[in-house]
Amino acid sequence: MKKSRLIAGIAALMLALTGCQSGSNQEGEAAPDKVTIGLTYIPDVQFAPIYVAEANGYFDDAGLDVTIRHHGAQESLFGALSSGEEDIVFAGAAEMVQARSQGIDVVNWATLYQTYPVVLITSADSGIETPADLAGKSVGLPGPFGENYYALLAMQDAYDLHDSMTVAYIGYTQTSALATGEVDAIIGFSNNDVVAIENAGLEPVVIPMVEDGLPLIGVGFGSLEGSLDADVQARFLHAVELAVADAAADTEGTMDIVTEHVPSLADETQRELATQVLIKTLELYQGSEVFGQQDNQTWNDMVQFLYDSGITETFVGADEAYTSEIVDLVLDMRAQ
Structure with missing residues (x-):
């Protein structure tokens, strides 16, 4: 230090x-x-x-x-x-x-x-209960940059998802992408994206990106x-x-x-x-x-x-x- x-x-x-x-x-x-x-x-x-x-x-x-x-x-x-x-x-x-x-x-x-703010957000009918369930499914985030992206990479490492899931860079359209079924889940922020999704009338399911905590x-x-x-x-x-x-x-x-x-x-x-x-x-x-x-x-x-x-x-x-x-x-x- x-x-x-x-x-x-x-x-x-x-x-x-x-x-x-x-x-x-x-x-x-x-x-x-x-x-x-x-x-x-x-x-x-x-x-x-x-x-x-x-x-x-x-x-x-x-x-x-x-x-x-x-x-x-x-x-x-x-x-x-x-x-x-x-x-x-x-x-x-x-x-x-x-x-x-x-x-x-x-x-x-x-x-x-003190808590890293990035989480995995999905819907109750997605069949996703843990990040491991993303195999064969799609996840959206703004792009290959910033805290969302770093959390994505850490999640893929932790659950060996690099080749078994589809990653979609959707810009800042997470709420609509989840609501319309464009993606099965999104990577967003617990303090604002969750609020936006709830305000859109959805019931988000919020899942930690890595069970034991992100290295971030x-x-x-x-x-x-x-x-x-x-x-x-x-x-x-x-x-x-x-x-x-x-x-x-x-x-x-x-x-x-x-x-x-x-x-x-x-x-x-x-x-x-x-x-x-x-x-x-x-x-x-x-x-x-x-x-x-x-x-x-x-x-x-x-x-x-x-x-x-x-x-x-x-x-x-x-x-x-x-x-x-x-x-x-x-x-x-x-x-x-």
């Missing part, structure tokens, strides 16, 4: 997170640290914790001046991070490893989704290795942790905040659906006693899987790809 450039921030972190820094510019107080967070999609309810941290003043309280930057539809995941336009990126762990194998020195420093890690925060700043990033992580707790405790208030970023949610029907997505998304943060926890075994399993699957052309070790130092510093702060 990456430890260089981080230890020097411990003393500053202890001061910052115990109230010795603030976001104001009053005489004798430090100016806030400027941070740009890259959210790798258009404004969406799934980014609610970031919006809540801003609206409820947790970034300000942490002495941070945060700019929220959403990526355009055609924008690369790590282009703005590489150019210095962003300081932190919210992205999939596997995608960070893939980028690192291509020469971008991104390091993951917190895992947000969910989305998290990453920064360039050369720009790691323990003080700033630990304060940022703690602010988001507080926001996740707020969002879970007050979903209606959270939806009010999200609607400021996603005006279409002023429509009652759209808001109801988005609220369901919010609740399911917040569930993904659960599963660990430590917010942002990094699982060393799963990291090692993932980097090996990505290399063996050809997703990374050069091997990236887990000790290069992630660090637990930021999460550990927040824990140290709490112990003071």
Whole structure:
């Protein structure tokens, strides 16, 4: 795990997170640290914790001046991070490893989704009860990229399905493809695709992709290795942790905040659906006693899987790809 450039921030972190820094510019107080967070999609309810941290003043309280930057539809995941336009990126762990194998020195420093969000979704009459039942059947997903695709490859490995099932790349039409019988099952996200399918009047059957768990890690925060700043990033992580707790405790208030970023949610029907997505998304943060926890075994399993699957052309070790130092510093702060 990456430890260089981080230890020097411990003393500053202890001061910052115990109230010795603030976001104001009053005489004798430090100016806030400027941070740009890259959210790798258009404004969406799934980014609610970031919006809540801003609206409820947790970034300000942490002495941070945060700019929220959403990526355009055609924008690369790590282009703005590489150019210095962003300081932190919210992205999939596997995608960070893939980028690192291509020469971008991104390091993951917190895992947000403690449960990997990709699942196999089918209908009750499909005859599919486990992934092994996909032999001779078809499964649809957007394309040969991203978290859906990585989960597909892991499932095929686990159940020896590479030559016995049909894979259809159907774009973002999973709901209609399943409803019309174009495919027997889809690979989608537990927090939004399941909601969309239920809203279409179907009764989805949700099946884990691999019984013992996928060798994959969910989305998290990453920064360039050369720009790691323990003080700033630990304060940022703690602010988001507080926001996740707020969002879970007050979903209606959270939806009010999200609607400021996603005006279409002023429509009652759209808001109801988005609220369901919010609740399911917040569930993904659960599963660990430590917010942002990094699982060393799963990291090692993932980097090996990505290399063996050809997703990374050069091997990236887990000790290069992630660090637990930021999460550990927040824990140290709490112990003071």
